[in-house]
Structures are given as structure tokens and as C-alpha cells.
Amino acid sequence: MKVGIIGSGDVGRRLADGLLDLGHQVKIGTRDTSKKEIIEWIDKHKKGGDKESENASVGDFADAASFGDGLIVLCTSWNGTSNAIRMANPSNMSGKVVIDTTNPLDFTQGLPPRMAVGVTDSAGEINQRLLPGSKVVKAFNIVGNPHMVHPDFPGGPPTMFICGNDEQAKKMVTESILSPFGWETIDIGGIEGARLLEPLAMLWITHYFRTGTGNHAFKLLKK
Numbered sequence: 158m159k160v161g162i163i164g165s166g167d168v169g170r171r172l173a174d175g176l177l178d179l180g181h182q183v184k185i186g187t188r189d190t191s192k193k194e195i196i197e198w199i200d201k202h203k204k205g206g207d208k209e210s211e212n213a214s215v216g217d218f219a220d221a222a223s224f225g226d227g228l229i230v231l232c233t234s235w236n237g238t239s240n241a242i243r244m245a246n247p248s249n250m251s252g253k254v255v256i257d258t259t260n261p262l263d264f265t266q267g268l269p270p271r272m273a274v275g276v277t278d279s280a281g282e283i284n285q286r287l288l289p290g291s292k293v294v295k296a297f298n299i300v301g302n303p304h305m306v307h308p309d310f311p312g313g314p315p316t317m318f319i320c321g322n323d324e325q326a327k328k329m330v331t332e333s334i335l336s337p338f339g340w341e342t343i344d345i346g347g348i349e350g351a352r353l354l355e356p357l358a359m360l361w362i363t364h365y366f367r368t369g370t371g372n373h374a375f376k377l378l379k380k
């Protein structure tokens with residue numbers, strides 16, 4: 158599969174690496190293809206000289222959005238997300254599944270960040286409204302990027318809660334991405350479920366700031 162990644166931060170590069178490992182072709186979109194992290198990311202894959210070097214590429218947001226043939230990953234900072242979507246051009250993502258990793262964080266009053274929206278709306282719903290022709294699936298927002306791919310915890314695979322309005326899109330994300338990455342997935346319903354998943358990310362972030370460690374993830378225990 159060809160995957161377009163809208164966002165060149167830690168999440169974009171981490172998920173890009175995981176998707177390359179699964180054998181997919183990946184194009185990371187950024188406003189600045191000459192930024193240090195992107196040069197290093199491309200160099201890392203070129204050095205391998207293997208299939209991954211052919212499968213890894215970069216471009217602008219619109220290039221990445223057009224490149225993805227079925228799947229786009231949206232991973233931009235909240236204050237830049239609507240601009241990034243505009244630059245990527247929603248029509249380039251029409252009919253495609255869009256994994257939304259964003260959290261609506263407001264850093265204007267320092268750390269820890271606060272939520273910019275919530276309770277009656279969410280980043281997931283806002284992004285779905287900005288991408289009316291796309292099938293937005295909220296995923297990966299409730300864990301730090303180092304654990305997004307092949308999470309390894311003593312208590313077994315953690316739970317990735319997802320939501321979105323399109324059943325087939327959630328099935329695809331679960332079976333093609335989350336399960337191979339090693340997640341147990343629980344679908345909590347329509348995209349309005351992002352009103353729960355984004356505050357859940359705040360719980361993850363609060364624990365991160367109180368303990369100084371990001372080595373935690375959620376698991377739903379069942380019997």
C-alpha cells in the first residue's frame with residue numbers, strides 16, 4: 158500500500174518507519190524537506206540500500222496526500238492542523254482512509270498543555286468536517302510515539318481505542334496496521350468518540366509530566 162503521512166514530527170517519522178517495516182511505500186509530507194530530521198530520516202533509509210530505501214520518500218503536504226492510494230496519516234501539531242489540511246488539499250484525500258493521531262493541545266499557558274477543544278466537539282470531529290470526503294479513523298493518539306509500533310509491556314499488548322464513522326475503514330486500520338504493530342484494538346464507535354479519546358491522551362500526558370517517564374500505555378482488562 159502507498160501511505161501518505163501529513164506531518165514530519167516524531168509521530169510521522171515513527172509511524173513511517175513502522176509502515177516501511179510492514180512493506181508499505183511511505184511518503185512523508187512537510188513544509189520543509191530540507192529540515193534536519195527529514196534529511197536524517199531519508200539518509201537512514203538510503204543507507205540501508207534495501208527495499209526500504211526505495212519505499213521511503215518525502216514531499217510537501219499535497220504530494221503526500223496525493224501519494225497515499227488508500228491511507229493517509231494525519232500527524233500535525235494542533236495549531237497547524239487546519240493549515241496543513243488546507244495545504245494538503247482535502248480533495249487529494251477524498252475517498253481515502255485518514256488515520257487521525259492529533260490531540261488538540263494548547264501550549265500557550267505552558268506545561269502541561271491544556272485541551273483546546275472537548276466535551277461538545279473534538280479534534281477528530283473537526284478533522285472529519287475539514288475532510289468531508291475522507292474516512293477519518295482516530296488512532297494512536299493515546300500513547301507516546303516511542304510505543305506506537307510494536308508496544309512491548311510486561312502486562313501484554315496494550316489497548317488502542319479507535320473511533321470513526323466508517324466501519325470498513327476501522328476494520329482496515331485494525332487489520333492492516335494496528336494488529337501487525339502488535340496492538341489489541343477496541344472500536345468505541347463513531348468519530349464523536351474522539352471526545353473521550355482526546356481527554357484519555359491528556360491522562361497519558363498528565364502521568365508523563367508527573368512521573369517524567371513515557372513508558373505507560375492503557376489496557377482494558379476483561380474477564
Ligand SMILES: NC(=O)c1ccc[n+]([C@@H]2O[C@H](COP(=O)([O-])OP(=O)(O)OC[C@H]3O[C@@H](n4cnc5c(N)ncnc54)[C@H](OP(=O)(O)O)[C@@H]3O)[C@@H](O)[C@H]2O)c1
Pocket residue numbers: 163164165166167168169186187188189232233234235236237238240241258259260261262297298299300301302303
Ligand atoms: N509526540 C507524541 O508522542 C504524540 C503522541 C500521540 C499523539 N500526538 C499528536 O500527534 C500530532 C503530531 O505530533 P508530533 O509530536 O509528531 O509533531 P508536532 O511537533 O506536534 O507536529 C509537527 C508537524 O506539524 C506541522 N505543523 C506545525 N505547524 C504548522 C502550521 N502552522 N501549518 C502546517 N503544518 C504545521 C509540522 O510541519 P513541518 O513538517 O513543515 O515542520 C510538522 O509536520 C500532534 O497533534 C500530537 O498532539 C503526539
